[in-house]
Amino acid sequence: MNVVARIGRPHGIRGEVSVEVLTDMPREQFVVGAEFATEPDIGGLHLTSARYGNGRLLLAFEEITDRTRAEEIRNTRLLAASIDAEDDDAWDPAQLVGLTAKLASDGSIVGTVARLEHGPAQDLLVVSEPSGAEALVPFVHAIVPVVDIEAGNVLLDPPGGLLTDGDRSGNDV
Template identity: 50%
Template sequence: MSDVVVARIGKPHGLKGEVTVRLHTDAPAERFVVGESFTTEPAAVGPLTLRTHRVHNGIHLLSFEQALDRTAAEALRGTQLLAAADADDEDAWYADDLVGLRVEAPDGERIGTVIALHDRPAQDLLELRLEGGRAGFVPFVEQIVPIVDLNGGRIVVDAPPGLLDLAGD
């Protein structure tokens, strides 16, 4: 399996090189182990070796051996941390897996194409390019997206009435 984005580095926190991160993993305690090395995007920034990981007021804070002060931490802003995909989690979907998949209704009618996965605090959203060219958003939850068929190149969206009509023209 290829590497996937597990976090995006945000702003510095304090003076000792800590940074906030936007998580792209459901298992931060397993992903962010002190001493772990991460490849990065852009590649020239890394690899980065985790020095500390803590949670403060619900925000994950990381520091790296390569960034020991606030100035060095600021230079990391926007960097993506990459790690190997978890092959054991069959319900884990990454943006790279989903973008480009055909979107179908339960009856097989083509709805559109997945163009992005947006992670949100409450639930992730799939952004779709609908058949008419409009954009649409659907919550990426099992009740609305009951089937993700990577091998078949499709997902099934069982949208409640009116959900895709909210996309606007």
């Protein structure tokens, strides 16, 4: 299950909520009838409507019928199964853990992927460096140009200062 959204403020009095979208595929994910698990667990939520208002995605759920309940579930994360996309850039976070992180410039090993964190702007690879320090690496193509699950590694092209074990970046930004 992947986090696809975080519930924000209530919208109106009938239980509709704004959400922070955390998926690249909102049109495919937020379809009427979709069911979402929740974190923390407040039970499953069944989507009854999805629309955009004032630049925000607004959702209504069968189980949330008034503003009071909508306010109570604020900051709840919505979880859904991965949608099989024909996107070569889609990985299950569990596939990334344990991959060797190497510099794209020279292939030197800079650490191991410890986990994937969902940040407010983009996902972050948490790389455990040899010193024991953890570096937060924005999981964007410009900095992580190659993810090779079969070979067991990711290539990094970090800007200077991103990695704490010395300045070994291949990119002077």
